[in-house]
Amino acid sequence: MPQLPEFIEIIGNHKQRTIALLRTQLVFAEGEHKPSLFWLGGFKSDMEGSKAIAIDSFASDLGLNATRFDYSGHGKSSGEFSEGYISRWLEEALEVFDRSDEEQIIIGSSMGGWLALLLNNILQKRKNPRVKAIILIAPAIDMTKDLMADHFSEKQFNELQAEGFIELPSDYDEPYIITEKLIEDGKNHLLFGKPVETACPVYILQGAKDEAVPPSHAIKLLSHIMQDPVFFTMVPDGDHSLSRPQDLVLLKSTISRIISGEE
Numbered sequence: 001m002p003q004l005p006e007f008i009e010i011i012g013n014h015k016q017r018t019i020a021l022l023r024t025q026l027v028f029a030e031g032e033h034k035p036s037l038f039w040l041g042g043f044k045s046d047m048e049g050s051k052a053i054a055i056d057s058f059a060s061d062l063g064l065n066a067t068r069f070d071y072s073g074h075g076k077s078s079g080e081f082s083e084g085y086i087s088r089w090l091e092e093a094l095e096v097f098d099r100s101d102e103e104q105i106i107i108g109s110s111m112g113g114w115l116a117l118l119l120n121n122i123l124q125k126r127k128n129p130r131v132k133a134i135i136l137i138a139p140a141i142d143m144t145k146d147l148m149a150d151h152f153s154e155k156q157f158n159e160l161q162a163e164g165f166i167e168l169p170s171d172y173d174e175p176y177i178i179t180e181k182l183i184e185d186g187k188n189h190l191l192f193g194k195p196v197e198t199a200c201p202v203y204i205l206q207g208a209k210d211e212a213v214p215p216s217h218a219i220k221l222l223s224h225i226m227q228d229p230v231f232f233t234m235v236p237d238g239d240h241s242l243s244r245p246q247d248l249v250l251l252k253s254t255i256s257r258i259i260s261g262e263e
Contacts, residue, residue, distance in 0.1 A: 021069035042110030046075030113139025144186025207238025
């Protein structure tokens with residue numbers, strides 16, 4: 001029987017909205033402690049995507065709990081996609097994270113990789129951050145600047161200022177709506193230009209044939225993580241999604257390595 005999502009209300013600082021989430025809640029023996037998997041999807045992706053569903057399957061195989069959710073404007077959560085921006089989605093990620101009390105392996109894909117590091121920055125300021133490791137899949141760090149605004153034409157900038165949004169091609173049925181709010185808010189969360197300190201191991205999985213987040217972008221991130229262990233895997237024939245069966249095997253083996261403490 002399909003698992004039914006929970007719905008939580010978030011008021012916060014960025015308008016009230018209803019967030020849909022799916023989480024497993026295994027009961028462990030007394031004294032038994034296992035980390036959980038915390039999934040952060042990409043821009044316009046939802047918790048029914050192939051990697052998100054695979055996370056639940058991995059958790060079941062490994063005897064772990066897992067959490068995945070839809071950002072506002074995505075999937076089963078409320079709101080319009082065009083109303084979203086980084087501060088808002090980050091607030092939602094923190095709210096969902098705080099619904100558990102277990103140690104977590106945070107797994108972020110594309111934009112979710114940026115949110116994973118931003119979330120970790122907030123959590124590391126706590127006495128008990130509960131982050132065992134971070135896995136980043138084609139991480140779109142600082143995407144609103146490095147992967148969007150820096151490539152806009154003069155015509156696009158003029159349209160963005162005049163209309164408040166522009167449309168960009170996407171792999172979905174409809175184009176991406178990129179708002180001026182998204183671009184401006186992203187400036188408040190830029191990570192590049194200073195060391196990225198995570199206080200936990202980081203695992204980066206990157207496709208060499210990724211056109212949306214090119215390998216050079218992942219290598220740029222790699223050069224910013226100087227204080228913590230980082231493990232970088234380039235998939236020679238991998239694209240942006242890294243969701244083929246062999247890519248999911250790689251993701252599962254990465255999780256298994258973290259759980260087993262091989263490194």
